[in-house]
Amino acid sequence: MNDVIELLKKHRSIRKYKPEPIPQQELEQILLAGQAASTSSNIQAYSVIAVTDPERKRKFAELAGNQQQIVESPVFLVWCADLNKIHIATNLHEDVELQQNVELFLLGTIDATLAAQNATIAAESLGYGMVYIGGIRNNPQGVTDLLELPPLVYPVFGMCVGIPDQEPDIRPRLPLAAIYHQEVYKKDGLEQEINAYDETTRVYYATRKGGGKGGEQESKWSREMLRRFKANRLREHLHDFLTGQGFRLR
Numbered sequence: 001m002n003d004v005i006e007l008l009k010k011h012r013s014i015r016k017y018k019p020e021p022i023p024q025q026e027l028e029q030i031l032l033a034g035q036a037a038s039t040s041s042n043i044q045a046y047s048v049i050a051v052t053d054p055e056r057k058r059k060f061a062e063l064a065g066n067q068q069q070i071v072e073s074p075v076f077l078v079w080c081a082d083l084n085k086i087h088i089a090t091n092l093h094e095d096v097e098l099q100q101n102v103e104l105f106l107l108g109t110i111d112a113t114l115a116a117q118n119a120t121i122a123a124e125s126l127g128y129g130m131v132y133i134g135g136i137r138n139n140p141q142g143v144t145d146l147l148e149l150p151p152l153v154y155p156v157f158g159m160c161v162g163i164p165d166q167e168p169d170i171r172p173r174l175p176l177a178a179i180y181h182q183e184v185y186k187k188d189g190l191e192q193e194i195n196a197y198d199e200t201t202r203v204y205y206a207t208r209k210g211g212g213k214g215g216e217q218e219s220k221w222s223r224e225m226l227r228r229f230k231a232n233r234l235r236e237h238l239h240d241f242l243t244g245q246g247f248r249l250r
């Protein structure tokens, strides 16, 4: 093993932070590391917006379903897929409309995600903790208004970053055999792997320190998946929101 792999395997989301700010120079190093991530055809179709103003963080926390960690974290980063920059670049030469489809939407979303995860690793290597906040997609229009996003930009997720003020246990993942296949997708044996993971998560929640179990969270992973996906389709408003922001999803 090496230090990078050790660091990656120590990841756990942090939801309580000390009040100390992140020095601007360190934040920029974190974001530069984010920018070093691979990007589809070098299109770099993302932007990140740092929010530190307490009142604004409070509004984002509310929009994300009262997620207090946003208020507590010294910096709240909002990672956006951004086709606006490409629109501007192409229009330096010709007055054209971007030829959009689901693929272009995905490129922006993937680019934002890769940069964010690179930034995560950089932040963790400096001793910071973080948590992604998909909750901002509960009210993407509210977030868009607060950030004054132009058309062709949408908030993919937020990210709280700060010095950890808690030490939660590392959350176990599925057995490698449940995600790793050789040559072709192995359909047999997945139930067994999931059963094994259910037992792992049951023991984890029974003995976990320093994080607390999320409110309604089920202790078995498969039951938690059932709870989440049986009755509701998630965030049904997203299609109309994205279309309104100028994305064409076809």
Ligand SMILES: Cc1cc2nc3c(=O)[nH]c(=O)nc-3n(C[C@H](O)[C@H](O)[C@H](O)COP(=O)(O)O)c2cc1C
Pocket: 011, 012, 013, 014, 015, 067, 131, 132, 133, 134, 135, 136, 157, 170, 171
């Ligand atoms: C795209 C994305 C969105 C997430 N949104 C939230 C969120 O809104 N609130 C939260 O507390 N955690 C959020 N998380 C954190 C996950 O719950 C967490 O990563 C997962 O349970 C695994 O735990 P770990 O990060 O501690 O290993 C999000 C994670 C990802 C990747």
